[in-house]
Amino acid sequence: MLKLYGFAVSNYFNMVKHSLLHKGVDFDEVTVYPNAGADYLSKSPMGKVPCIETENGCLAETSVILDYLEARYPQQPLYPADPWQRTKCLELMKVAELYLELPARRLLPVVLAGAPADEKTVAEVKELMDKGIAAVTALAQFKPYVLGDSLTLADIVLRYAMVVADLVGGAVFQRDIAAEVAGMAEWKAMMASSPISQQLDADTNDAMAAFLAMLKGK
Known part of the structure; x- marks a missing residue:
């Protein structure tokens, strides 16, 4: 197995x-x-x-x-059957990873451990995340899913990429990313309502204490 x-x-x-x-x-x-x-x-x-x-x-x-x-x-x-749409799915997945999740991840020590925020790093992260948010705005349809009427890997990757982007966006930049992107708030609510999302969110909450204890023990 x-x-x-x-x-x-x-x-x-x-x-x-x-x-x-x-x-x-x-x-x-x-x-x-x-x-x-x-x-x-x-x-x-x-x-x-x-x-x-x-x-x-x-x-x-x-x-x-x-x-x-x-x-x-x-x-x-979870990939569209059409070759062009499949490639557009991959494009949005890569944007979510490289220009939302990964830049925001650089500031997780600030949010989770209270590390000092280096101004240069904060500025670099903000610049990349601004570009990532603009790219998602341009690429995503949210009708109701990211690429139209069917769930794809772009939805799954973006949903979990936004976990870090939202955490850092709110704590460091005092911004609500979903409020800046038309249709994203409704899409997030729809994604969160699925039984699989609810199961994974519950698993995350249950595992959080052990994870934080692991971090403190380093």
Whole structure:
């Protein structure tokens, strides 16, 4: 049976888990935090989560895992069938990762651990996030899903990318990103109402105390 390594507070872990649950794939969860040691490095060479273990071996990097799952488990597809729309889905996924989630992640120590906010870093993060928000505004339809009438991986990736973007956006920049993008607030509510989202959100809340204790113990 496929194994999913990671932890429930990780938004990247939840991107993969959401996809697996949507597709109805049986899998076991193995709780692992980043840089878990030599044994985990044999599965995920950079020590990152998530990672999956398949009948053919292990695979890391979220976007790569999601692509593999689409090819290996074509039931309940999350890529559009049309080649152009599939590529537009990939484009929006990449924008959400590179220009919303990853810049905001640089300021997580400020939000979660009270680290001092370096002005240069804050300015760089704001500039990239401004561009990312503008790109999502240009690319997303929210009718009702990101690319139209069907759920795609763009919805899943954007939903969990926004976890970090919203956290940092609110705490550091005092801004409500969804209020700046037409249709996003309604889309977020719709996504949050799905049984899979509710399950993953509950799992995240249940795992938060252990995650914070792990951080303090470093």
